[in-house]
Amino acid sequence: MANTLFFISLSLIWIMLLYHMFLMQGGYRHFSTFERVIPKWEKNMGDLPTVSVFIPAHNEEIVIAQTLQAMSRLHYPKEKLDVIVINDNSSDRTGEIAQSFHEKYSFIRVIETHGENKGKGKSSALNEALKQSDGEVIVVYDADNTPEKMAVWYLVMGLINDPKAAAVVGKFRVINAARTWLTRFINIETICFQWMAQGGRWNWFKVTTIPGTNFAIRRSIIKSLGGWDVKALAEDTELTIRVYNQGYHIRFFPKAITWEQEPETLKVWWKQRTRWARGNQYVVLKFLRQFMTLKRKSIIFDLFYFFFTYFLFFFGVIISNVLFIINSFYDLNLVIGNVALVLWVLAFLLFLGEVMITLSIEKAEMNVKNFVYVNIMYFTYSQMWIVLVIYSLFLEIRRVVFKQEVKWYKTERFSQKDKGGLK
Amino acid sequence: MNYRFFWNQIIILIVSISAFVQLSIMAKAQEKEPAIVLYSTQNTKISANVNAIETNLSxxxxxxxxxxxxxxxxxNIKSIKNIIYIGEWEEKLPTVLTDTANNKQQRLLVFGKNIQQFKTFSRWKIKKTINIRRINQTSLKRPHPVEIIQNTxxxxxxxxxxxxxxxxxxxxKNDNNYYFTSTELQNMDIYSFSKLLADEFQKENAKHPVYILLDDVTPFTNAKKLHALTKILEQQGKPYYIAVTPVVSGGDNKSLRKIQDNQALLKVLKEAQSSCAMIIAKGYLGSYDLNSNTVKMEFWDIKRNQAVTAKNANDAIVLKSETDFANEKQYSNYLKRYKKEExxxxxxxxxxxxxxxxxNHLYPLGLEIPNYGASNVTYQIASQHFSTMFGKVQYSNSSNDIGxxxxxxxxxxxxxxxxxxVTVQMMFEGDRYPFxxxxxxxxxxxxxxxxxIGVSFSTSIDARYLSKVLNQIELxxxxxxxxxxxxxxxxxxxxxxxxxxANQKLDVTFNYxxxxxxKQSIKDQPLEMILWILAIVVLLFIIIFFVNVLRLRMVLKKRLFEERRSNG
Structure with a gap:
């Protein structure tokens, strides 16, 4: 019995690790090649589409000013740019600050959510903005984002040059990485996620997930999809699947860069990540139930990847940990000997290799401090995720069983000015 | 000076010659007398009793x-000084034998039937068969039939x-000849029978060889328990033996667990080997039928009480008996196929x-057959690989008759x-009075x-009993x-x-x-091999990743410069 469980957990864990290893290779390939097309693509940037930039904001007074400051510096013809701050039921000075930018910059404006869309969360706010705008391309940024000057330019460049792309996704970096031990871990995590999961999947399968910020989507497509799903906690993943199901793809174009703020305290991290995990679990279960009707094979595969990530992989890890603990006190007579130990060491080395290669891609990120953090991360931050996923699953099951309403947790922001922003 | 040197040389020569003569006499005294064993059995084939008597007399x-x-x-009898005859089947003995025996050139040891055909015993009368219940002071487990001899x-x-x-x-004993009224004496009371053999046929009061066999070590053995035992023997500096079964079926009976899967155990064994211990191979898998929960025998199909008939126990068949065939030749041909399999x-x-x-760098010096079940084929093949065996033997080729x-x-x-x-019985775990x-x-x-004094000591037994046994042996x-x-x-x-x-370093030559x-590993543990292949593939990728990390590190300055240039 113990042996069977051990083999099951070993298989589940290693299927996932091998897949990630494969993705990492793809991510590295994408990094090596994605810029080659830019000179050619630049030539097609003559007749530019109008762009509506959506910034959903609910009580964002701490960060909205610097976000809009970054918007004001965007490299894009201002007559074709419509930056919309969606003030969603804020009780602080968000609207007031945004309004002051509107007074300075005519291409920045503020709208308020109304009726059914008011105070219901990000999806509702985005739907409101969709109604009140007419840009041919919709670009979405979270309220804590400070996109680089060329970010929107590159996102639009992707759409103009790739007719099959319904959306183009850029790269996000962590603005407060050096602030706490937690933001350092998150910084490493996000870099790794983008090059491995986003870059890797794009390279091999032409699949990318919309990350919720720093992406551009064609108005025609989001309209035809009926806007954002207001029930989804992870509206980005949900939208991704619907886009693919329409026969389009989403391009990962890491030349478009934004900097965003990440949780600095464990409490905020826990709440935000619980929402993500629950959101992804919701999406997986929603679409797996109807996967027979999904048109695109690649997205079915991707759904299984999410299913593996949030269900099977963690199940394998939990079994493995339980067996490890029991075996430490009571000999379970596991038949696999040295090779299990070797595989454990290799799993750790693989983790180091994968993370270090992504950090190296981001140039200065591969430093001594981060190297130490990566080593610690495997035994700390990565393990925190196990508890978090179990907890999220528990909440999601409870929600389904008791038919509870989904509550959209808005991530708490931190002032960068008081503490000294960039690292 | 020369005179003194000469006498020194003479004295040395005399001492050397006398030492040589003394050694030769001693060697001759220890040399066993040559003997031939002849038997009468129903089918003229060697029986279990013949094997048992021969084993004891050897x-x-x-x-x-x-x-x-x-x-x-x-x-062929010219150099033979002893004729041992085992009469298990009543028959007329060949004249050439009785004539030779009657010449009294050889000592005669006769067991069982047909005694009166030898002139020495011709006047003896066999009256009837009775059941004896005791030999000397030893009560027999069950009454044994023996023939009453009269007129001795x-x-x-x-x-x-x-x-x-x-x-x-x-x-x-008649002059220098001996008659044993039963062919099963050794089964009745081995101690009395052996004492008689020692008293009558040993040249001198021989010493008892002593050996401790730590038995039943498998990949599942608890390394700490074994270490506790080896530590006691090491402290006393005694040579000892560890019987190891290198592979066993896993808990689910589908996978195999190898000795190298228990690194702690392997370490204890290697340390012991490098000190006072000698490794004894106890089969390969320890069992023929991996699904069997009864006594584990690797070289005897205990379920059917017959020799192994197929590589896989699931394919084994019940062998037909000789009576199922028209003649011996047909039966022999029938057996040939299974013998080949075995x-x-x-x-x-x-x-x-x-x-x-x-x-695994454990070098066996002998063989112990798991639970001693073996056929003639087993011993024949084993002798091609080993020169030493420990434990007990199966006397019969047709039933599990062990002694x-x-x-x-x-x-x-x-x-x-x-x-x-193994003369001192294994002490079982849970035995109330093992000591x-x-x-x-x-x-x-x-x-x-x-x-x-061959003690088989199960590694599952508490180490304190081993100390007790050692102390007792030392007395x-x-x-x-x-x-x-x-x-x-x-x-x-x-x-x-x-x-x-003798007294040299162990020499091990690999031709592997x-x-x-x-190939062997793939055959034995396909799953583990897959995992090893996986490990190699992963290792290759890790190397590729780290090479890429290094490569990016080496061009870091160039990349930073390019970035500054593109940002203006």
Whole structure:
């Protein structure tokens, strides 16, 4: 019995690790090649589409000013740019600050959510903005984002040059990485996620997930999809699947860069990540139930990847940990000997290799401090995720069983000015 | 000066010659007398009793041949000083044998029937068969039938058997000839029988060889428990033996667990080997039928009580008996196929055992057959790989009839392998009085001159009992600790040869290619091999990743410069 469980957990864990290893290779390939097309693509940037930039904001007074400051510096013809701050039921000075930018910059404006869309969360706010705008391309940024000057330019460049792309996704970096031990871990995590999961999947399968910020989507497509799903906690993943199901793809174009703020305290991290995990679990279960009707094979595969990530992989890890603990006190007579130990060491080395290669891609990120953090991360931050996923699953099951309403947790922001922003 | 030198040389020469003469006399005294074993059985084939008697007598005689009386050839008896006849079946003995025996050139030892055909015993009368219940002071487990001999004259009665009221002669000495009234004496009371052999046929009061066999070590053995045992023996500096089964079926009976899967155990074994311990191979998988929950035998199909008939226990069949065939030839042809299967199976298992241990740097010096179940084929193949055996032997080729002599023996059916018998019974876990039973056995063995004190000690038993046993053995007189490192010994397969020359360093020669090893591993543990392949693939990717990390690090300055340029 113990042996069977051990083999099951070993298989589940290693299927996932091998897949990630494969993705990492793809991510590295994408990094090596994605810029080659830019000179050619630049030539097609003559007749530019109008762009509506959506910034959903609910009580964002701490960060909205610097976000809009970054918007004001965007490299894009201002007559074709419509930056919309969606003030969603804020009780602080968000609207007031945004309004002051509107007074300075005519291409920045503020709208308020109304009726059914008011105070219901990000999806509702985005739907409101969709109604009140007419840009041919919709670009979405979270309220804590400070996109680089060329970010929107590159996102639009992707759409103009790739007719099959319904959306183009850029790269996000962590603005407060050096602030706490937690933001350092998150910084490493996000870099790794983008090059491995986003870059890797794009390279091999032409699949990318919309990350919720720093992406551009064609108005025609989001309209035809009926806007954002207001029930989804992870509206980005949900939208991704619907886009693919329409026969389009989403391009990962890491030349478009934004900097965003990440949780600095464990409490905020826990709440935000619980929402993500629950959101992804919701999406997986929603679409797996109807996967027979999904048109695109690649997205079915991707759904299984999410299913593996949030269900099977963690199940394998939990079994493995339980067996490890029991075996430490009571000999379970596991038949696999040295090779299990070797595989454990290799799993750790693989983790180091994968993370270090992504950090190296981001140039200065591969430093001594981060190297130490990566080593610690495997035994700390990565393990925190196990508890978090179990907890999220528990909440999601409870929600389904008791038919509870989904509550959209808005991530708490931190002032960068008081503490000294960039690292 | 020269005169003095001359006398010195003379004295040295005299001392040397006298030492040489003395050694030659001693060697001659220790030399066993040559003997031939002849038997009468119903089917003229060697029976279990013949094997048992021969095994016991091989410790005091140098047995040259074992054959049916009908195959007796007068020409081959010139150098023979003892004729041992075992009469299990009543028949007319060939005249050539009785004539030879009547010439009284050889000493005669007769067991069982047909005694009156020898002139020496011709006047004796066999009255009837009675059941005896006791031999000397030892009560028998069950009554044994023996033939009552009358008219034995003034001959010396060496052993008596008793029923409830009377005593009856069991072994009678007539001049220099002996008669044993039963062919099963050794089964009735091995101690009395062995003592008689020692008293009558040993040249001198021989020492008891002592050896402790830590038994039943498998990949599941608890390393700490074994270490507790080896520590006791190491502290006393005694040579000892560890019987290792290198591979066992996993808990689910589908996978195999190898000795290298238990690194802690392997470490204890290697440390022990490098000190006082010697490794004994105890089969390969320890069992023929991996699904069986009964007694585990690897070289005997205990479920069907017959020799192994197929490589896989699930494919085994119940062998037909000779009566199912029209003639012996047909039966013999029928058996041939299964014998070939058994040979192939046995060869494979024994080679695998030696190779597996050898590849883990455990070098066996002998063989112990799991639960001692073995056929003639087993011994024949085993003798091609080993020169030493420990434990007990199966006397019969048709049933699981197991026993062991009290002496170190070299029976004919072991094909020149030396048998170091286990004479002190294994102490089982959960036995209420394990120590007391061992003490009883030790007392009885100590009473038999030259008998072997071979203790099989299960590694599952508490280490304190081992200390007790050792202390008790040390109280015995006239003992020596058997050390195979002081003897010539060879263990070999086509892939490995382990040679021990007396008092020299162990010599191990491998003839084993990496591909052979790989093939074997794939065959034995396909799942683990897949995992190893996976490990290699992953390692390659890790190397690629780190090379890329280095590459990016090397061009970092250039990349930073390019970035600054593109940002203006």
């Amino acid at each position: 410790s005091v005689f140098n047995i040259k041949e074992v054959k049916s009386v009908h195959a007796f050839d007068k020409q 004259g003034k001959n010396e009665i060496l052993m008596k058997g008793y029923d409830l009221n009377n005593s009856y002669p069991l072994v009678i 040979e192939h199976y046995t060869e494979n298992r024994l080679s695998s055992s030696i190779n597996e241990l050898g590849l 062991s002599p009290l002496f170190v023996s070299k029976p004919d059916f072991l094909n020149s392998m030396i048998l170091y018998p 007391e039973k061992v003490m009883d056995q030790l007392d009885q063995i100590a009473n038999v001159s030259g008998s072997a 015995l007189s006239n003992i020596y600790w058997l050390n195979l490192k002081e003897k010539n010994n060879i263990v070999k397969t086509s892939e490995i040869q382990i040679t021990q020359k 290619s990496l591909i052979d090893r790989l």
